[in-house]
Amino acid sequence: xxxxxxxxxxxxxxxxxxxxxxxxxxxxxxxxxxxxxxxxxxxxxxxxxxxxxxxxxxxxxxxxxxxxxxxxxxxxxxxxxxxxxxxxxxxxxxxxxxxxxxxxxxxxxxxxxxxxxxxx
Amino acid sequence: xxxxxxxxxxxxxxxxxxxxxxxxxxxxxxxxxxxxxxxxxxxxxxxxxxxxxxxxxxxxxxxxxxxxxxxxxxxxxxxxxxxxxxxxxxxxxxxxxxxxxxxxxxxxxxxxxxxxxxxxxxxxxxxxxxxxxxxxxxxxxxxxxxxxxxxxxxxxxxxxxxxxxxxxxxxxxxxxxxxxxxxxxxxxxxxxxxxxxxxxxxxxxxxxxxxxxxxxxxxxxxxxxxxxxxxxxxxxxxxxxxxxxxxxxxxxxxxxxxxxxxxxxxxxxxxxxxxxxxxxxxxxxxxx
Numbered sequence: 401x402x403x404x405x406x407x408x409x410x411x412x413x414x415x416x417x418x419x420x421x422x423x424x425x426x427x428x429x430x431x432x433x434x435x436x437x438x439x440x441x442x443x444x445x446x447x448x449x450x451x452x453x454x455x456x457x458x459x460x461x462x463x464x465x466x467x468x469x470x471x472x473x474x475x476x477x478x479x480x481x482x483x484x485x486x487x488x489x490x491x492x493x494x495x496x497x498x499x500x501x502x503x504x505x506x507x508x509x510x511x512x513x514x515x516x517x518x519x520x
Numbered sequence: 521x522x523x524x525x526x527x528x529x530x531x532x533x534x535x536x537x538x539x540x541x542x543x544x545x546x547x548x549x550x551x552x553x554x555x556x557x558x559x560x561x562x563x564x565x566x567x568x569x570x571x572x573x574x575x576x577x578x579x580x581x582x583x584x585x586x587x588x589x590x591x592x593x594x595x596x597x598x599x600x601x602x603x604x605x606x607x608x609x610x611x612x613x614x615x616x617x618x619x620x621x622x623x624x625x626x627x628x629x630x631x632x633x634x635x636x637x638x639x640x641x642x643x644x645x646x647x648x649x650x651x652x653x654x655x656x657x658x659x660x661x662x663x664x665x666x667x668x669x670x671x672x673x674x675x676x677x678x679x680x681x682x683x684x685x686x687x688x689x690x691x692x693x694x695x696x697x698x699x700x701x702x703x704x705x706x707x708x709x710x711x712x713x714x715x716x717x718x719x720x721x722x723x724x725x726x727x728x729x730x731x732x733x734x735x736x737x738x739x740x741x742x743x744x745x746x747x748x749x750x751x752x753x754x755x756x757x758x759x760x761x762x763x764x765x766x767x768x769x770x771x772x773x774x775x776x777x778x779x780x781x782x783x784x785x786x787x788x789x790x791x792x793x794x795x796x797x798x799x800x801x802x803x804x805x806x807x808x
Contacts, residue, residue, distance in 0.1 A: 409576055410606075412583070414603065415583045508587055
């Protein structure tokens with residue numbers, strides 16, 4: 401099972417990678433939306449964890465492009481946000497997100513539980 | 521002129537002046553209100569950004585403690601040690617942010633003080649360039665010091681000036697793309713003519729106020745540059761060019777300006793879109 405983690409926060413990525421690999425997921429990392437799209441096409445992950453606030457291409461724009469591409473449109477995407485703003489989440493859902501996580505509210509274990517739920 | 525006309529003219533004149541005064545008051549109040557609203561909006565933006573910036577490292581700290589509680593054996597593994605190191609960095613980031621916030625409040629309240637001691641600025645600059653070498657290499661950039669005069673000994677607040685240089689260097693590295701370069705130079709300046717000779721690209725206009733002997737430090741990068749209309753905003757609290765894209769609270773330059781001005785110095789910057797930016801600051805060579 402392969403997971404693509406797109407987030408510009410190095411520290412958080414390290415933490416999530418540690419948790420996910422301890423559950424025997426293969427994790428591919430990207431630091432911004434552009435790199436994320438390239439890796440999504442190349443690596444064909446089973447789930448994408450996508451941060452909303454990022455440089456170059458933000459999460460919503462990245463999600464929109466992932467959902468337009470034939471090769472990536474069927475990969476479930478879980479949005480990561482630190483805001484939990486209603487409009488952002490709504491926008492993400494209407495752009496095709498499968499689920500979302502508010503980063504500061506969940507522990508790495510809860511994040512991994514959510515991933516398990518989505519890939520099931 | 522008939523007699524009754526005099527009070528009438530007088531009355532009309534008074535009315536006209538009163539209406540004019542009222543209009544002026546309304547216009548001024550409106551202006552003040554708009555200014556206050558703008559200030560409030562930027563304060564709101566800033567608070568939201570600050571909360572986000574503080575919450576990100578806190579999320580990492582909490583997540584790491586949670587992992588260690590569930591998996592105590594992590595402490596003996598390399599991966600666990602790395603996670604602890606990252607957690608420590610996150611805590612450090614938070615502390616830096618809180619300290620910056622306090623600095624800004626002190627600067628704005630006029631309560632910011634520097635403690636000057638004798639030191640060699642050239643040594644500090646060389647040390648900082650070495651310190652930032654690793655980060656620059658990581659980003660595919662080069663960093664160098666251009667210090668013809670190895671002895672720039674005078675009185676300044678060592679810790680605070682290091683803070684200024686750290687701020688300018690980390691900014692320069694952050695905003696310079698892969699393959700770019702960052703240069704730190706410094707010289708003693710006795711007159712504007714010295715500036716022209718030592719820093720030929722510097723616009724004379726900026727330095728017209730530099731009359732006393734000073735040390736001039738320049739931090740240049742080959743980054744994307746700052747658009748002209750954004751230049752005045754750069755040293756204002758709560759402003760950062762692309763607030764959501766580069767992280768940070770945008771307090772760094774406010775503190776840089778506060779520290780340099782507390783030394784009696786000045787901060788200038790020159791920027792050309794697509795070519796790069798140079799931050800200059802002066803520190804007077806007063807014998808105090």
